[in-house]
Amino acid sequence: MQNVRIAIVGAGLAGLYAAYSLEKKGIKDYVILEAREILGGRIASTIHCDGKFNGSGTEGFDLGPAWFWPAFQTDMARLVDELELETFQQFETGDMLLERSSNQPPERTRGYINSPPSMRIAGGMYSLIDVLYRRIDSARVVTGQAVRHLRISEPHVELVSENANGETFSHFAEHVLLAMPPRLVESQLTFSPALPDKLARQWRETDTWMAPHAKYIAVFDRPFWRDQGLSGEARSALGPMVEIHDASIPEGKAALFGFLGVPADVRRSVSEEELMTACRTQFVRLFGSQAENPEAEFIKDWAKEIYTATESDERSSGDHPRPALSPGSGEWASRLTGIGSEWSREFTGYLAGAIDATNRGLSSF
DSSP: OEEEEEEOOOOOOOHHHHHHHHHHHTTOOOOOOOSSSSSTTTTOOOGGGGTTOOOOOTTOOBBOOBBBBBOOOHHHHHHHHHTTTTTTOOOOSEEEEEOOOTSSSOOEEEOOSSOOOOOEETTEEEEEEEHHHHHHOOEEEEESOOOEEEETTEEEEEEEEEEETEEEEEEEEEEEEEEEEEEHHHHOOEEEEEHHHHHHHHHHSSTTTTTTTTEEEEEESSSSSGGGGGGEEEESOEEEEEEEOOOOOOOOOEEEEEEOSSSSHHHHHHHHHHHHHHHHHHHHHOOOOGGGGEEEEEEOOOOOOTTTOOHHHHHHHHSSSOOOOOOSSSSSTTTTEEOOGOOOOOSSSHEEEEEHHHHHHTTTO
């Protein structure tokens, strides 16, 4: 049992940034409870996967979000600068490819250049998680404990968590910061007293960004598609991937990644190896025989992540959701604040949304 001023549920970007921000305010009386054994939430890297790439340990390819836009996501940009993380621009030079039908070859067309540019972090987005973790008190981060119940137990909130062996633990806090998707909160946590029906329904109806998606990455020795004047970007009506981009690391390994357009419920009936084979075949179709034998390949199906997705997410559109609401009245109003990306007013579902929601949530501390 532990008594703290603030309990943070979730050790993704929002949770770790909240701890970092609290410490900057001089508040060190907190605990972070994370259900997974690894930090990061929806920020995930190939360097932490089973069968990880056996090249440089510093080369991580993003299995979750990969970009941010500092030109308008200024709080996110400020944090990246403050943490002294190196950034680089997404490669977009050259033509893109379009697959319209099975009886037509891929069509070359002028590439689309993002303005302002999409930016990436050297070493992958997980570098952001690593650096934040090193800047906080690691003794206050508890992994492998899934919070199951929140109870008001005057003058505190009791958080009951459970580990993989079914053992339960209690933590008592004055205030709880929910660094989780609201739909996951509503699905996996119980509240006593119960949340207002309207609020619970709103959380249940808030789509979780990334939850219905799956991502395939193939690693190569060099970006051979650039020799053909191609940017590595493609759109396809055939699939299995519908959107493809260059994921190469400057002065490092080359890579391509794509988002699968196969619905989550269909993916469940297909083996990972079958999906990888279909993705490799598509890369060969688009970029030629050099794509046939990648040095390494990875697939991340976020719909299978029990600490990201629920059954409802399988049927969601995958679009960025409307902002969720924190309790505005009642017994939970002064005790509970949502700080995950889905609670952001400006950048719902984006990495910058976690920063925005956390800044707003901590404004009164």
